[in-house]
Amino acid sequence: xxxxxxxxxxKLGFDVKxxxxxxxxxxxxxxxxxxxxxxxxxxxxxxxxxxxxLSLRRALKxxxxxxxxxxxxxxxxTHSLNIAGEIREIQPEATIVFGGVxxxxxxDQTLLHPLVDLIVRGEGEQTILExxxxxxxxxxxxxxxxLSYTHDSEIVHTPERPPIDLNTQPPIPYELVDVDKxxxxxxxxxxxxxxxxxxxxxxxxxxxxYNQSFNKRRWRPISTERILENIRYxxxxxxxxxxxxxxxxMFVSLPRVYEICEGLHELPxxxxxxxxxxxxxxxxxxxxxxxxxxxxxxxxxGIESGSERILNQIKKGITLDQTLDVxxxxxxxxxxxxxxxxxxxxxxxxxxxxxxxxFIDQIMTIDRRAYISSLHIATPYPGTPYYFMAQEYGWKPPxxxxxxSDIYWEKxxxxxxxxxxxxxxxxxxxxxxxxxxKVADRLQGRPLFLAGVWLYGKxxxxxxKHRKFNFCPEFQLLKRLNEWSxxx
Numbered sequence: 492x493x494x495x496x497x498x499x500x501x502k503l504g505f506d507v508k509x510x511x512x513x514x515x516x517x518x519x520x521x522x523x524x525x526x527x528x529x530x531x532x533x534x535x536x537x538x539x540x541x542x543x544x545l546s547l548r549r550a551l552k553x554x555x556x557x558x559x560x561x562x563x564x565x566x567x568x569t570h571s572l573n574i575a576g577e578i579r580e581i582q583p584e585a586t587i588v589f590g591g592v593x594x595x596x597x598x599d600q601t602l603l604h605p606l607v608d609l610i611v612r613g614e615g616e617q618t619i620l621e622x623x624x625x626x627x628x629x630x631x632x633x634x635x636x637x638l639s640y641t642h643d644s645e646i647v648h649t650p651e652r653p654p655i656d657l658n659t660q661p662p663i664p665y666e667l668v669d670v671d672k673x674x675x676x677x678x679x680x681x682x683x684x685x686x687x688x689x690x691x692x693x694x695x696x697x698x699x700x701y702n703q704s705f706n707k708r709r710w711r712p713i714s715t716e717r718i719l720e721n722i723r724y725x726x727x728x729x730x731x732x733x734x735x736x737x738x739x740x741m742f743v744s745l746p747r748v749y750e751i752c753e754g755l756h757e758l759p760x761x762x763x764x765x766x767x768x769x770x771x772x773x774x775x776x777x778x779x780x781x782x783x784x785x786x787x788x789x790x791x792x793g794i795e796s797g798s799e800r801i802l803n804q805i806k807k808g809i810t811l812d813q814t815l816d817v818x819x820x821x822x823x824x825x826x827x828x829x830x831x832x833x834x835x836x837x838x839x840x841x842x843x844x845x846x847x848x849x850f851i852d853q854i855m856t857i858d859r860r861a862y863i864s865s866l867h868i869a870t871p872y873p874g875t876p877y878y879f880m881a882q883e884y885g886w887k888p889p890x891x892x893x894x895x896s897d898i899y900w901e902k903x904x905x906x907x908x909x910x911x912x913x914x915x916x917x918x919x920x921x922x923x924x925x926x927x928x929k930v931a932d933r934l935q936g937r938p939l940f941l942a943g944v945w946l947y948g949k950x951x952x953x954x955x956k957h958r959k960f961n962f963c964p965e966f967q968l969l970k971r972l973n974e975w976s977x978x979x
Contacts, residue, residue, distance in 0.1 A: 547578070590612075613652060633649065695770070704874030755785045771814050833867050833868070922954050
């Protein structure tokens with residue numbers, strides 16, 4: 492009886508140690524019920540394996556029952572397909588299963604690729620378990636919910652699987668990976684941080700977000716008891732000094748957030764924390780004293796635009812007045828707020844862009860400790876309302892799975908953005924990365940890079956202040972420095 496399951500996490504395309512090496516939590520969550528049922532699960536992460544090809548070949552010698560690969564829209568598709576091609580050459584009979592956001596939202600096109608045998612749509616925990624059980628017993632899997640595959644040249648989609656109960660899942664088997672390789676300094680002054688999840692999904696209607704299709708705007712919290720149990724384990728086992736709640740939207744329920752805050756006080760050691768999923772409307776009127784006392788140091792907050800007109804059209808559900816209230820409240824705390832923005836929507840005018848830049852200046856005047864995200868160009872990802880809106884404005888989605896690897900904010904070509912305007916927006920994105928202290932704070936302990944960031948920060952500040960975005964020859968040097976940093 493073969494009980495070997497192999498999960499491979501491909502590179503993303505922007506893979507920088509201490510910056511983007513997050514735990515492969517999707518695989519760890521799927522591994523939990525598999526291990527509980529007696530399967531032998533192995534995870535290979537291409538991002539951190541120095542001898543990836545050797546590790547892959549060794550794992551394939553055990554002839555895994557199935558091999559799982561993850562795909563997000565963008566460059567990870569190329570890495571996934573390259574790995575799948577290598578697997579097929581070494582072990583032609585291997586069952587290769589793809590999962591993740593992109594195959595879930597584009598299953599038909601994905602299945603047309605000859606390297607794709609099966610797709611696990613949506614949440615994979617129960618579906619992958621039942622599939623592995625069926626393959627182990629050599630039985631039919633056509634009745635398993637959440638699967639897509641090809642049979643007799645016809646594409647088959649089994650019924651959608653209902654959301655799982657997050658509170659009944661087995662403990663996460665962190666021992667399947669070398670956790671020390673994923674520890675990051677996500678909060679200034681702290682070096683041993685890991686991601687923690689307290690919920691899945693988001694109930695909001697932002698047109699650029701995958702949640703509307705992937706999670707059907709459902710928000711499902713994990714019980715406070717299980718969250719605290721997991722945090723206690725991470726403290727004891729891995730000596731974390733900080734953590735990031737990496738939910739899509741942690742702050743849907745403020746009473747629940749306060750409950751988590753109170754629970755953190757009961758731990759023998761309270762690590763500081765931050766949150767990725769924070770919205771202006773949820774934080775409006777928040778009791779920041781409770782957050783601070785529980786160790787809150789950092790909040791990522793999506794604003795997206797400084798134009799009220801654009802906020803309404805992208806269905807953000809917030810106002811600029813609300814946002815400024817939140818900025819003022821946070822400025823009176825020791826919490827660092829990281830405000831996210833995007834640009835390049837087809838209905839966005841030059842006036843809207845100016846309003847956004849001016850609004851960023853206003854935020855930084857109110858809170859001089861604030862971080863500003865790099866202003867990414869809005870990308871029409873599959874499954875989002877923006878995907879269909881972009882087509883109404885003349886954008887043509889890729890015709891093949893391979894072509895989707897070129898769909899990410901730096902590369903995607905939009906018919907409403909001419910070459911010069913697109914270059915200017917890209918320049919703004921890079922310059923905005925250096926107008927605050929976030930890069931310098933992350934590079935503490937790396938004096939050479941810190942000096943370079945400080946020097947370029949002066950030029951970036953000048954460009955930002957005087958809106959000099961059209962001609963930026965220094966970016967070629969920055970690109971080389973970034974490549975050097977990745978190789979270091």
